[in-house]
Amino acid sequence: MAVRKDANTLSAAERAEFVAAIQALKAEGIYDQFVLRHANAIMSAIHRSPAFLPWHRRFIFDLELELQRVSGNPDLGIPYWNWPSGSANASMWNDNLLGGNGDAQGIVRTGPFRAGQWTVVNASGLPAGPLMRAFGQSGLPTLPTQGEINQVMTVTPYDVSPWNLSSNPSFRNQLEGWIGPNLHNRGHVWVGGSMLPMTSPNDPVFFMHHCMVDKIWHDWQIRFPNQRYLPETGGPFGQNLTDPMDSTPSGQIGPRPIDVLNSAALGIVYDGIITQPQPAIPHIIVGANPTQADIASPGETDLFQFEIPSFGPYTMYTTGSSDTFMTLLGPNDPNAQVASNDDGGENLNSQITRNLSAGIYYLRIRLFSARTTGNYAVGVRSDGNNPNPVTELIIDGASINAAISAANESDLYRLNITTEGTYTIQTNGTTDTFITLHGPNSQIPVIASNDDGGASFNARIRRQITAGEYFVRVRHFSPIGTGPYAIRVTRE
Amino acid sequence: MAHHKEIFEDCEIEIKEDTNLLINGKEIDYEHDRDINKWSSRYLPYTRYDSLLEMARAIAQHTVEFSNAKE
Structure with a gap:
């Protein structure tokens, strides 16, 4: 199985093998076919659009297969360019791997791809001179930092309409670099020269660069397993989940985004050394003064978390002069959206007031315009010491009829157990319910959960319970589902 | 309307009426985002x-179609 490693960590033998394989593909004419596949693709079909990531995943995967074939080593993986430690003095730019920067005219004169040893081709496949590089000289003098990568790693969803370079919030668009700190585009522009046009695969660092892009997407997919590729349908042709992508030939794997979403299924393994995708999420204390924050770069998204100790009405709000947009997620799931708001507060501030069950919630804050920056403060307050009382489930009492009447809504019930025993909590009706049991004497610890243990799609928990106060939370299995149900608890 | 013509990096750049771009006589397609100019x-x-x-x-300087870098 091929393991994709940080290029700076390759041994001398691994470097020699990779260089020899690239040179062999060049001699066969295969390498230039990859340049033409990229150069002659419809630009908006493979860049500035949702298919940017799956298209390039398939592209470098295909090259990796060719490298394995020509080297006779099925474990040869494309190394990735670890930007935070990959600047001009990094060992990946030594003469035994990529060679270094261009000279005063931008011509690369060191390493295996130097002038006289390596000729680039134009979009027609004709020879077009030596490889060119001009590190940091094309308008962007620095490479992405680990902090900037971590920032992009917090962004969800995968992509949003209008599915282009204006999409926000969009993980794809931030990773590509049209909003936020600029990751992928910056790598191309930092190298400069041959990495600037659509013929950019002429420079072998292209594949290491896109291997890093793919690694970040790979890590993001692991971090957010519930975040799907978007659009599934309704986007431009070639961008939807099951559309064939432009300039993607038949091969060992299919040409659609859905064919490349699962890296593990493709046998792709990253060494896992560099990306630390778990930045600390700042806490907001309920009832405390608002926390000061700012959107320092256009398109940036901030994430906060707070803990709700018990069911009740709460207000999440921003203050300040910025036009904020707020998304509430949870409980206990940073991917489950509860509500969002633009201008519910004073001036252009966002505000959400809602009954919340106990648990950990998350607030994602961005500015309404993806092109602006600004300060704001964010806070959470409880709207009363005596919120709507929690309905009590009476042991062996009558069923309680209720309903999930809005997307992401959940209902909370209290259960007072005075005698240890085996109890059954179940729903009835036509709604696909999901229940969790919390306690004892707290709304937070989950001690049991169930989806379809009851009749049809009803939930059912049967459990030995000690004396104490417990809580039952009922929601629809689908985050957007609604419907009536009945709930009852019995003792054996 | 402005008309501009210059030689840059041995390429002839011509902009007609502020909108039509030609490099070495070849018309270049482009996009203009008016919101951010x-x-x-x-x-x-x-x-x-x-x-x-x-x-x-x-x-003209960076694309292999137009640049004139020689070994």
């Missing part, structure tokens, strides 16, 4: 430019 082209897919002329010069 930036220009971009498939020739240089990773960058947006502040003016049409700035983008034209970058295309």
Whole structure:
């Protein structure tokens, strides 16, 4: 199985093998076919659009297969360019791997791809001179930092309409670099020269660069397993989940985004050394003064978390002069959206007031315009010491009829157990319910959960319970589902 | 309407009526985002430019179709 490693960590033998394989593909004419596949693709079909990531995943995967074939080593993986430690003095730019920067005219004169040893081709496949590089000289003098990568790693969803370079919030668009700190585009522009046009695969660092892009997407997919590729349908042709992508030939794997979403299924393994995708999420204390924050770069998204100790009405709000947009997620799931708001507060501030069950919630804050920056403060307050009382489930009492009447809504019930025993909590009706049991004497610890243990799609928990106060939370299995149900608890 | 013609990096850049861009006589397709007043082209897919002329010069300098780097 091929393991994709940080290029700076390759041994001398691994470097020699990779260089020899690239040179062999060049001699066969295969390498230039990859340049033409990229150069002659419809630009908006493979860049500035949702298919940017799956298209390039398939592209470098295909090259990796060719490298394995020509080297006779099925474990040869494309190394990735670890930007935070990959600047001009990094060992990946030594003469035994990529060679270094261009000279005063931008011509690369060191390493295996130097002038006289390596000729680039134009979009027609004709020879077009030596490889060119001009590190940091094309308008962007620095490479992405680990902090900037971590920032992009917090962004969800995968992509949003209008599915282009204006999409926000969009993980794809931030990773590509049209909003936020600029990751992928910056790598191309930092190298400069041959990495600037659509013929950019002429420079072998292209594949290491896109291997890093793919690694970040790979890590993001692991971090957010519930975040799907978007659009599934309704986007431009070639961008939807099951559309064939432009300039993607038949091969060992299919040409659609859905064919490349699962890296593990493709046998792709990253060494896992560099990306630390778990930045600390700042806490907001309920009832405390608002926390000061700012959107320092256009398109940036901030994430906060707070803990709700018990069911009740709460207000999440921003203050300040910025036009904020707020998304509430949870409980206990940073991917489950509860509500969002633009201008519910004073001036252009966002505000959400809602009954919340106990648990950990998350607030994602961005500015309404993806092109602006600004300060704001964010806070959470409880709207009363005596919120709507929690309905009590009476042991062996009558069923309680209720309903999930809005997307992401959940209902909370209290259960007072005075005698240890085996109890059954179940729903009835036509709604696909999901229940969790919390306690004892707290709304937070989950001690049991169930989806379809009851009749049809009803939930059912049967459990030995000690004396104490417990809580039952009922929601629809689908985050957007609604419907009536009945709930009852019995003792054996 | 302004008409601009210059030689840059041995390439002839011509902008007719502020909109039509030709490099060495070849018409260059581009996009202009009026909201942020930036220009971009498939020739240089990773960058947006502040003016049409700035983008034209970058295309002339960096794309293998037009640049004249010799070993």
